[in-house]
Amino acid sequence: MDRNDRLAISVKGLTKRFGAFTAVDHITFDVAGGEIFGFLGANGAGKTTAMRMLCGLSFPTEGKGWVAGFDIMKQSEQIKKHIGYMSQRFSLYDDLTVVENMRLFAGIYGMKTSDAKLRIDELLSQLHFGQERHAIVGSLPLGWKQKLSFSVATIHRPEILFLDEPTGGVDPITRRQFWELIYSSVNEGMTVFVTTHYMDEAEYCNRLSVMVDGQIKALNTPKELKLQYGVDTMDEVFRRIARGATRSE
Amino acid sequence: MLHILRDSRTMVIVLLIPVILMFLFGFAISTEVNNVNVVAVAPVQNDYIRGVLSRISENQYMTFKGCIAPKDIDATLRQSRADAVMVFNHDRPVPKIELIMDASNTTVAQSAAACLRGIIASEGGGMTEFVTMRMLYNPQMKSSYNFVPGIMGMLFILICAMMTSVSIVREKETGTMEVLLVSPVRPMHVIITKLVPYFVLSCVVLAAILLIAYGLLGLPLSATVLNVVWVSLLYILLSLALGILISTMTERQVTALLVSAMLFMLPVIMLSGMLFPIENMPEVLQWVSYLVPARWYIDTMRKLMIEQLPVSGVWENIMVMGGMTLLIVIIAIRKFNDQLE
Numbered sequence: 001m002d003r004n005d006r007l008a009i010s011v012k013g014l015t016k017r018f019g020a021f022t023a024v025d026h027i028t029f030d031v032a033g034g035e036i037f038g039f040l041g042a043n044g045a046g047k048t049t050a051m052r053m054l055c056g057l058s059f060p061t062e063g064k065g066w067v068a069g070f071d072i073m074k075q076s077e078q079i080k081k082h083i084g085y086m087s088q089r090f091s092l093y094d095d096l097t098v099v100e101n102m103r104l105f106a107g108i109y110g111m112k113t114s115d116a117k118l119r120i121d122e123l124l125s126q127l128h129f130g131q132e133r134h135a136i137v138g139s140l141p142l143g144w145k146q147k148l149s150f151s152v153a154t155i156h157r158p159e160i161l162f163l164d165e166p167t168g169g170v171d172p173i174t175r176r177q178f179w180e181l182i183y184s185s186v187n188e189g190m191t192v193f194v195t196t197h198y199m200d201e202a203e204y205c206n207r208l209s210v211m212v213d214g215q216i217k218a219l220n221t222p223k224e225l226k227l228q229y230g231v232d233t234m235d236e237v238f239r240r241i242a243r244g245a246t247r248s249e
Numbered sequence: 250m251l252h253i254l255r256d257s258r259t260m261v262i263v264l265l266i267p268v269i270l271m272f273l274f275g276f277a278i279s280t281e282v283n284n285v286n287v288v289a290v291a292p293v294q295n296d297y298i299r300g301v302l303s304r305i306s307e308n309q310y311m312t313f314k315g316c317i318a319p320k321d322i323d324a325t326l327r328q329s330r331a332d333a334v335m336v337f338n339h340d341r342p343v344p345k346i347e348l349i350m351d352a353s354n355t356t357v358a359q360s361a362a363a364c365l366r367g368i369i370a371s372e373g374g375g376m377t378e379f380v381t382m383r384m385l386y387n388p389q390m391k392s393s394y395n396f397v398p399g400i401m402g403m404l405f406i407l408i409c410a411m412m413t414s415v416s417i418v419r420e421k422e423t424g425t426m427e428v429l430l431v432s433p434v435r436p437m438h439v440i441i442t443k444l445v446p447y448f449v450l451s452c453v454v455l456a457a458i459l460l461i462a463y464g465l466l467g468l469p470l471s472a473t474v475l476n477v478v479w480v481s482l483l484y485i486l487l488s489l490a491l492g493i494l495i496s497t498m499t500e501r502q503v504t505a506l507l508v509s510a511m512l513f514m515l516p517v518i519m520l521s522g523m524l525f526p527i528e529n530m531p532e533v534l535q536w537v538s539y540l541v542p543a544r545w546y547i548d549t550m551r552k553l554m555i556e557q558l559p560v561s562g563v564w565e566n567i568m569v570m571g572g573m574t575l576l577i578v579i580i581a582i583r584k585f586n587d588q589l590e
Contacts, residue, residue, distance in 0.1 A: 085428065087424050087428060091424030
């Protein structure tokens with residue numbers, strides 16, 4: 001079976017409650033294989049919580065979900081082998097070098113040493129890292145760090161890549177380069193699930209969902225969404241959808 | 250100002266430390282000795298002996314525990330049933346008195362000896378030349394002997410509990426823990442890999458301490474060294490478990506540091522018997538000291554290294570430490586899993 005025919009993510013009525021607070025409220029959506037799926041929403045709308053459930057970092061209170069064909073309730077260990085995750089915060093080891101970080105994560109994902117070496121060389125040339133490969137990660141500029149985090153998240157060629165606000169605080173040129181990295185991963189067959197606050201980036205996604213107060217209020221291609229709301233930019237679409245939000249930080 | 254107030258945990262600790270220290274030093278901990286248990290070997294009793302013994306009974310720092318047979322002297326001291334034995338050798342009106350002290354704790358031995366000499370002197374009217382003294386287990390009264398177990402008790406808590414907890418909490422703080430948790434590596438595996446370096450480090454430290462203690466300080470070498478090693482390994486495991494426990498309770502490195510300082514370093518220094526004899530503390534604090542793992546370890550080490558007791562003599566302590574380790578590991582694992590939801 002071609003992997004692109006299969007749904008990468010399928011979620012039905014997924015809910016997470018923290019006490020009386022419902023962070024994620026019955027969300028339902030599918031992500032096709034090979035798709036770039038944008039997961040939008042204001043701060044505090046429940047994006048990160050939803051993503052954490054998909055990655056097996058937190059158990060849903062209610063609902064069903066499959067990631068890479070595995071049940072999120074029962075097979076989180078399997079899911080973890082098939083996904084890559086890049087956190088909102090830079091989260092590599094600051095006191096290791098670029099190559100050491102890559103080796104560490106290659107080891108964590110159980111890659112063979114010879115495979116890991118080839119993959120690391122490939123990723124480093126893709127990042128245009130030359131001498132910097134032996135630099136201590138803590139000393140790199142933020143944009144470089146983010147690109148490095150991305151590469152580390154893809155080191156084991158995961159089926160699905162989860163990116164949580166990957167370009168926060170990054171300059172426009174680096175952001176552009178970042179999206180080129182995302183596209184080349186998709187060309188290699190990965191599915192990308194990305195959250196962002198930059199509406200120009202939202203335009204790069206195949207499909208978008210917009211979360212408001214824990215619920216998905218809109219889900220379509222960027223083009224259809226603009227048509228539906230009769231506006232010219234995603235910025236305007238987002239503003240119209242998010243207008244009714246009662247939760248904010 | 251608000252910023253400081255909102256960080257309630259740090260605030261509580263900062264405010265508690267001075268109060269607890271004042272309380273400990275002011276009321277509880279003293280370097281003076283009381284509760285010295287004295288037994289006598291007196292085959293024949295006369296007025297003089299009765300006089301000395303009744304003075305001991307009346308003394309607020311001493312407790313007279315009765316008479317024993319000469320052959321039981323060693324066993325009584327080794328099993329800590331008494332700290333000092335007073336042997337009356339002759340049935341002369343003023344007998345020759347021999348004091349046998351358990352010197353494995355130098356502080357207690359020295360003060361107790363001085364106190365007992367005083368009592369004998371006042372009763373015998375300046376006849377102290379008849380008193381001879383024997384210090385058992387640490388004949389030169391070297392305080393370095395006494396400090397070795399204490400230092401060990403403190404160091405392992407420092408290396409294992411404090412450094413481990415800080416290093417695990419650091420992963421949480423920098424976000425690398427999250428990345429590790431998304432990976433197929435099992436959470437327990439992550440924790441164990443974090444522990445291994447500190448375990449190795451502790452073993453190196455243990456080897457260094459033992460080499461210095463037995464090589465340079467001249468601690469008497471005997472078969473008990475092996476026991477010292479494995480009991481220390483048990484204590485190292487206990488400390489590592491404590492480290493995991495703190496790391497599951499805290500989110501920030503600073504808090505982890507403060508909590509370990511508060512919960513472990515202070516009690517280890519104050520209540521473990523490392524500096525201040527536990528017998529001198531008020532009963533409440535003695536009970537608290539039962540909860541301090543270092544107390545059991547330091548006591549065991551004193552008995553094994555200085556008194557050269559066989560393992561059977563410290564079995565109780567070892568069981569307590571083993572039980573503590575098991576309990577803490579269970580609590581730590583449970584808390585760790587709770588955190589993952």
